Amino acid sequence: MKKVLMPLxxxxxxAVIPYVAVEYGKLEYLFGVVIPYTAAVLFIAGFLYRIVDWLRRPVPFRIPTTAGQEKSLDWIRRNPIESPHRAWEAAARVLSEVLFFRSLFRNTRAELHKGTTLAYASNKWLWLGGLAFHWSLLVIVLRHARFFFVMVPGFADFLDHADSFFDVTLPALYLSDAVALAAVTFLVARRFADAKVRLLSLPTDYFPLFLIGAIVTVGILMRYIVRINVMPVKDQMLSLVSLSFAPPGEIGSLFYVHLFLVSVLLVYFPLSKLMHMGGIFLSPTRNQCNNSREKRHVNPWNYDIKFRTYSEYEDDFREKMKKAKLPVEKQ
Ligand code: HEM
Known part of the structure; x- marks a missing residue:
């Protein structure tokens, strides 16, 4: 229970800190300028540090995970995605992982039936929930582009229209909001529901879920329930991206909760498992092509081994070997 309560x-x-600080302490400048800038700098520096650190790690061996026939004789049908042979095939595999969580689609669950029989069954819920979570967040973040550009970019406009397709509330309900909220709830509930997953889950698994859940909830509150002034938000974001230190206008305290939680997320990101966002591209089990039969891959830091062939050995010891009546190849 502590594992859940602590991050919660x-x-x-x-969430309370910025609300109190802005509502009663008038600390808009701290929470609207200083903290977001600090968080952005820490995020960029931390993210780059982790990526460069991974890039510098030597990867001497071919370790792609394969689940299909590799390239072999011409008449044997190969599987270019399950066992990529060319770089573009490996790239296609990584992309299918990133965009569609391909390997998670194969997720199975193992259960004991009648106490003794171990049975495996298909389990697509995590795949579906994970996909819904990531895609809805991506749509939300892309839609937010309208706060960062003077002219709303075309893609943000398009997403806005497509996402508010149902038009059932005022302002129009974004489908991505409902999906994101449902998906976060599912991902938290999944960790509670199964005893095995509950045991494996750590505070660092719950914290990002709660944090993202809180950001989304506060966002939804701002849009549909406790209205805030959106124009000063846009002014403030435009000011931040143009690296100005101008103080924010009259926005509303709830916005600072949203912004502060996003800042916390940014700082936390490079320190956490959320770095899988960058790491997936550098994963050697996914991004390497399986061509070891075609090409010899030599460990780049192998030191030169001084070989001594048998004939050299015999040249050195031939006379002694003969005296000891040992067989020699050359007389
Ligand atoms: C600096 C970054 C961000 C700013 C300035 C910002 C600002 C805002 C504002 C002003 C709203 C209210 C919109 C309205 O009334 O129409 C909002 C809504 C929302 N925000 Fe953010 N936000 C930021 C980052 C994020 C992030 C990273 C997430 C997701 C993890 C997020 C999730 C949401 C959601 C779900 C809503 C509800 C309405 C919608 O989907 O547009 N926000 N945000």
Whole structure:
């Protein structure tokens, strides 16, 4: 229980701090300028540090995971995605992983039936929930582009229209909001529901879910329930991206909760498992092509081994070997 409560309380405290600070302490400048800039710098530096660190790690061996026939004789049908042979095939595999969570689609669950029989069954819920979570967040983040550009970019406009397709509330309900909320709830519930997953889950698994859940909830509150002034938000974001230190206008305290939680997410990102966002591209089990039969891959830091062939050995010891009546190849 502590594993869940601790991150939950942390997120709640993190949400209360900016609200109280802005509502009663008038600390808009701290929470609207200083903290977002600091968070952005830490995020960019931390993200780059982790990526460069991974890039510098030597990968001497071919270790792609394969689940299909590799390239062999011409008449044997190969599987270019399950066992990529060319770089573009490996790239297609990584992309299919990133965009569609391909390997998670194969997720199975193992259960004991009648106490003794271990049975495996298909389990697509995690795949579906994960996909819904990531795609809806991506759509939300891309839609937010309208706050960062003077002219709303075409893609943000398009997403806005497509996403508010149902038009059932005022302002129009975004499908991505409903999906994101449902998906976060599912991903948290999944960790509670199964005893095995509950045991494996750590506070660092709950914290990002609660944090993202809180950001989405506060966003939804701002849009549909506790209205805030959106124009000063846009002014403030335009000011931040143009690296100005101008103070924010009259926005509303709830916005600072949203912004502060996003800042926490940015700082936390490079330190956490969320780095899988960058790491997936550098994963050697996915991004390498399986061509070891065609090409010899030599460990680049192998030191030169001084070989001594048998004939050299015999040249050195031939006379002694003969005296000891050992057989020699050359007389
Ligand atoms: C600096 C970054 C961000 C700013 C300035 C910002 C600002 C805002 C504002 C002003 C709204 C209210 C929109 C309205 O009334 O129409 C909003 C809504 C929302 N925000 Fe953010 N936000 C940021 C980042 C994020 C992130 C990273 C997430 C997701 C993890 C997120 C999720 C949401 C959601 C779900 C809503 C509800 C309405 C919608 O989907 O547009 N926001 N945000």
């Amino acid at each position: 309380v942390m997120v709640a405290v993190l």
